[in-house]
Amino acid sequence: MKSSDLFARAKTLMPGGVSSPVRAIKPNPFYVERAAGSHLATVDGADLIDCCLGYGPLILGHAHPVVREAIERQLEKGWLYGTPTPLELDLAGMITADHPAVDMVRFVSSGSEATMAAIRLARGYTGKQDIIKVEGGFHGAHDAVLVKAGSGATTLGVPDSAGVLADLVAHTRQVPYNDPEALETLLANDDVAAFILEPIMGNIGPVLPDGDYLADVREITAAHDVLLILDEVITGYRVGIGGAEVFYGVKPDLATFGKIIGGGL
Ligand SMILES: Cc1ncc(COP(=O)(O)O)c(C=O)c1O
Known part of the structure; x- marks a missing residue:
């Protein structure tokens, strides 16, 4: 599905179609399928250089292997304890x-x-x-x-x-x-x-x-x-x-x- 179709559906499910005003790009926001390093791949087939990087926290880029491996190691041990760790x-x-x-x-x-x-x-x-x-x-x-x-x-x-x-x-x-x-x-x-x-x-x-x-x-x-x-x-x-x-x-x-x-x- 293209971004414009996804946004049409989003407007039936979420007020304004987005969860934050900064994403309310006209005529529709672009929808992202995956990201790696400094690039975003949209559902429309575009390859974009990401100058925003999650508003800054992704200093090493998207899906950096060192970070991903650390997350994977932790997932093995569970991800919500509700107690101190x-x-x-x-x-x-x-x-x-x-x-x-x-x-x-x-x-x-x-x-x-x-x-x-x-x-x-x-x-x-x-x-x-x-x-x-x-x-x-x-x-x-x-x-x-x-x-x-x-x-x-x-x-x-x-x-x-x-x-x-x-x-x-x-x-x-x-x-x-x-x-x-x-x-x-x-x-x-x-x-x-x-x-x-x-x-x-x-x-x-x-x-x-x-x-x-x-x-x-x-x-x-x-x-x-x-x-x-x-x-x-x-x-x-x-x-x-x-x-x-x-x-x-x-x-x-x-x-x-x-x-x-x-x-x-
Ligand atoms: C300076 C500043 N303070 C607070 C917030 C709120 O943070 P959050 O979106 O994690 O609630 C933001 C969000 O961008 C921010 O830029």
């Missing part, structure tokens, strides 16, 4: 070794859960309610961060989606990226638990931090007893083994990782 200690040890700012690790299943847990932890620890995010920053599909980009430092959160309570996102404030003054101004007037940001903006196209922006952000948040959450779902293990934390030398209070930790699984 020694392997999780090895993985946690690797993550803490790679990141000087990371003392301990909590495993979750997605980047969205990681940012949700980090925000909850920050609120619980500080006893404060508000969080700040960057306009245009994306941190997953949970209510507190599903807020449209606003137009200034004092903009109150406006829900991005039906079903998200206005009362809830009123606790999500926003500042522009690369604007330490806006952060300083907002913190001078507000009682904030945490500032969450992508160290390199990824979801509006890559935008790098200007000059000392990340160092300024660290200094300003520390001065106001606000926790700094670096969302490394996109930058982690991509800009370097220690992510943006090591690359830019910024020490967050909490860091969130996503699909890279499972290598795409």
